[in-house]
Amino acid sequence: xxxxxxxxxxxxxxxxxxxxxxxxxxxxxxxxxxxxxxxxxxxxxxxxxxxxxxxxxxxxxxxxxxxxxxxxxxxxxxxxxxxxxxxxxxxxxxxxxxxxxxxxxxxxxxxxxxxxxxxxxxxxxxxxxxxxxxxxxxxxxxxxxxxxxxxxxxxxxxxxxxxxxxxxxxxxxxxxxxxxxxxxxxxxxxxxxxxxxxxxxxxxxxxxxxxxxxxxxxxxxxxxxxxxxxxxxxxxxxxxx
Numbered sequence: 001x002x003x004x005x006x007x008x009x010x011x012x013x014x015x016x017x018x019x020x021x022x023x024x025x026x027x028x029x030x031x032x033x034x035x036x037x038x039x040x041x042x043x044x045x046x047x048x049x050x051x052x053x054x055x056x057x058x059x060x061x062x063x064x065x066x067x068x069x070x071x072x073x074x075x076x077x078x079x080x081x082x083x084x085x086x087x088x089x090x091x092x093x094x095x096x097x098x099x100x101x102x103x104x105x106x107x108x109x110x111x112x113x114x115x116x117x118x119x120x121x122x123x124x125x126x127x128x129x130x131x132x133x134x135x136x137x138x139x140x141x142x143x144x145x146x147x148x149x150x151x152x153x154x155x156x157x158x159x160x161x162x163x164x165x166x167x168x169x170x171x172x173x174x175x176x177x178x179x180x181x182x183x184x185x186x187x188x189x190x191x192x193x194x195x196x197x198x199x200x201x202x203x204x205x206x207x208x209x210x211x212x213x214x215x216x217x218x219x220x221x222x223x224x225x226x227x228x229x230x231x232x233x234x235x236x237x238x239x240x241x
Contacts, residue, residue, distance in 0.1 A: 002068075002130070003065070003129065004041065006041060006070055006093070007146065007147055007148065010149060010172055011172065013214070013234050015235075016041045016235045016236075017037070017039050017041050017225075017236050017237075018042045018235075018238065019036070019044065020043070020044045020237065021043045021044065021045060023051060024053070024056050025056075025060055025063075027063035027066075030043060030069070036240060042071065043071055044071075044072040044073075046073075047076045048074050048075070057090045058127050061091025061092050061129070062091055064091075065129060065130075070093040072092065072095075072096060072151075073094065073095055074095075074096040075087060078105055081105055081109045085121040085122055088113070088121070088125075088128065090125070090127050091127045092129070093129050093147070094149040095109070095149075095150055096152075096175055097151065097152050098155065098177065099155050099156075099159075099177070103166060103168070105152075106166045106168050106171060110168060113170070115144060119170070123137055123141070128140075149172045151171075152171055152174055153175040153177050154174055154175070154204070156180065156181060157194070160203060167208065167212070172212075172213060172214070174213050174214070174215050175218070175237075176204070176216060176218060178197050181197065182197065201215075201231065214234045214235050215233060215234075215235070216236070217231070217235075217236055217237075218236075219237070220238075220239055222240075222241050
């Protein structure tokens with residue numbers, strides 16, 4: 001089943017909602033969570049704080065594709081950006097890099113996310129999303145480069161300051177990491193942004209005003225969705241209901 005082009009949706013500023021599912025979800029569990037809200041646009045799995053089981057990444061991606069659902073995957077660690085292409089070969093359509101602070105990390109993520117000429121991702125993988133529909137190398141590469149969605153997560157005061165530099169062409173989203181940011185705010189009480197998480201969010205939105213990238217906010221209570229929409233969020237990742 002063809003998937004919605006979320007890259008295009010996000011860049012047009014349309015509200016895009018994701019929901020997290022367990023790292024070892026079955027197809028039935030994915031269906032159950034997905035059916036909780038007709039407005040969901042993608043599911044999310046996480047390896048940063050969960051076991052990294054590549055067979056489960058592949059099986060979840062396969063099951064979700066059969067259901068017409070795009071899959072977002074947060075990778076294990078910032079230093080693993082070189083492995084993004086390998087994980088994409090298992091079937092996800094969206095990648096998030098946690099704890100990003102350096103422009104070099106952003107560039108390496110781009111390099112291994114996109115095929116040439118936009119990047120240098122290696123060609124191969126029979127589990128890649130929609131590869132059977134586009135088996136030829138150049139048409140598939142061109143399609144992917146205009147389809148896959150790449151996130152960088154900012155989780156420190158320094159990272160927030162670097163947002164304009166991190167939002168390189170090819171970065172679709174800058175995602176919010178409130179918990180690790182709280183540690184940094186507590187360690188730097190005199191920093192002008194340390195007064196609250198909301199002050200940091202407001203500053204991040206301002207820094208992205210003239211950018212193609214969207215700020216992603218995580219919502220830990222689905223009943224508060226409208227609060228995040230009112231803040232200006234166009235991409236929201238929620239916990240299941």
